Amino acid sequence: MYSKLFSGALLLLAVFTFAQNSKSGNTVLAGGKPVHTYAKLPAVSKMAPNFTLTDVTMKEQTLESYKGKYMILNIFPSVDTGVCSASVRHFNEDAANLPNTVVLCISKDLPFAQKRFCGAEGIKNVVMLSDFRSDFGKKYGVELTDSAMKGLLSRAVVVIDPLGKIVYEEQVEDISHEPNYEAAIAAVKK
Numbered sequence: 001m002y003s004k005l006f007s008g009a010l011l012l013l014a015v016f017t018f019a020q021n022s023k024s025g026n027t028v029l030a031g032g033k034p035v036h037t038y039a040k041l042p043a044v045s046k047m048a049p050n051f052t053l054t055d056v057t058m059k060e061q062t063l064e065s066y067k068g069k070y071m072i073l074n075i076f077p078s079v080d081t082g083v084c085s086a087s088v089r090h091f092n093e094d095a096a097n098l099p100n101t102v103v104l105c106i107s108k109d110l111p112f113a114q115k116r117f118c119g120a121e122g123i124k125n126v127v128m129l130s131d132f133r134s135d136f137g138k139k140y141g142v143e144l145t146d147s148a149m150k151g152l153l154s155r156a157v158v159v160i161d162p163l164g165k166i167v168y169e170e171q172v173e174d175i176s177h178e179p180n181y182e183a184a185i186a187a188v189k190k
Contacts, residue, residue, distance in 0.1 A: 028154050029174040030147055037154050039141030041169040048160045049139040053129035056115035070101040070188045071160040075142050077152040079109050079117045083178055090181055095125040101188050104129050108152050159187040
């Protein structure tokens, strides 16, 4: 009897947790169809959640690795898509002119694919970071929770100031659209 009650309580807890996550997430479009993110982006004026991501040399990088600089987090599903690679190219050009700023391009792509892309494209002004073995997508709310793209990251931009506070965020409404580059750059120049 107690095992049935315990099982029922666990099921109820799982349903409640799923409902809470679904309520707190965002709905974005992918191929014209709604898909959901794990949660909402961290709010402006809050401290940025710490993260541990993997760079193209397979070394772990954290929020602390870049503290003291503005950080533009260019978050996207995969560098192997046209819009994602366009965002990396665009930020690569913009980053060259921004003092005390680093652009972190974050996806679930393996570091090997990220390194290959940067080499082929001549990308030198951004840092490619992989979320392939971390919980970044959940901490920042951008992990997709359904559709064929489940587990990948949605398209978003977060700007963090040198003290670690979020000064700008954009959850791009449609994954097939590029982010608002100008607004992200303006957040650094304030």
